[in-house]
Amino acid sequence: MLDFTPVTVNRHSSLEERQFALTQIYRQVLERQPYESERKTIASLEKDFLKDKIGVRRFLKQFACTDIYLNQFYYSLSNVKFMDVCFKHFLGRAISDHQEMKFYNTILTKQGVHGLITAILDSEEYRKTFGCFTVPYPRKDNFYPSPEAFLESKFLNEEHIGQRGNSIPTMYWRQLGWTCTNGVCRHPEVNEVLNTAPKTTSKEIQSLSTNDLLELLKTSDVTTAKAIVANLSSSQRQELSVALRH
Structure with a gap:
């Protein structure tokens, strides 16, 4: 850059x-x-x-x-x-x-x-x-609102189409506590997720739509999926149950 x-x-x-x-x-x-x-x-x-x-x-x-x-x-x-x-x-x-x-x-x-x-x-x-005549490009700013903003932009600009699925935006990957390296995210140990950011994890999971939850659960191992389900609200559990039956 x-x-x-x-x-x-x-x-x-x-x-x-x-x-x-x-x-x-x-x-x-x-x-x-x-x-x-x-x-x-x-x-x-x-x-x-x-x-x-x-x-x-x-x-x-x-x-x-x-x-x-x-x-x-x-x-x-x-x-x-x-x-x-x-x-x-x-x-x-x-x-x-x-x-x-x-x-x-x-x-x-x-x-x-x-x-x-x-x-x-x-x-x-x-x-x-960029004005009216410069082609947009991956930016490397001298100042970011937060370290998270820097990491999210770095991961997003490095990923290929569909590399991390079609539902979950970059911001959620980090806030759910998943580990990303060179644009690729891998599931962390569930204890690391809960110990690192228990409040944020619960809050972010409860903000996801049913379709986003389904996509997330599809790509999760059993232990991580159980941790995600444990943080769902009662309404999310009901909606997810209906969606899975169909």
Whole structure:
């Protein structure tokens, strides 16, 4: 990251420079290059970018609402995990806390994907960090709100698509006490979870939806699963019981 040079285009950029920027956009936002069949559906959008009719930010606003991006991330992920990857793709960091997650989750719920993407790309943070013409990238800030924020961004930016499942956002992995190394999380001993952060573990488990709990239990060993169930509220137990019967 120390040697990383942000990719920026302007009205004086050559076609080759814009083509390179387009490649970097897909690397950051789609986490791969579009397939040939997919490029046909965004040919007009790419043409506008390459001819300098639109900048990076406007390109992202439109591309993030295409079936290419939505099929890759939105339809296959839970809402909270989708927000997690949106922050990774467009702000180069993880969601900082529950307040930020709640704020953007409300936008996603009430305004849909377009509202969420617009809110992120129109945010003051995005404008100050990337402006209209710089391709977003994994950030290495000089200051983080907390050590947890630093670790969560590091893990999120290093993970591959689906590497830690499709439901649980980065923030929950840490708060549940699971150990992460190089973007990969492994189940800790249950005693370590309970002794390290018993209050936080219980609180975070009780904030999970039924679908998130199911995903979490699927990837847990027997001992860890028992510890998770022990921290469930009575309503969660009932909802989980109904879900398992179906």
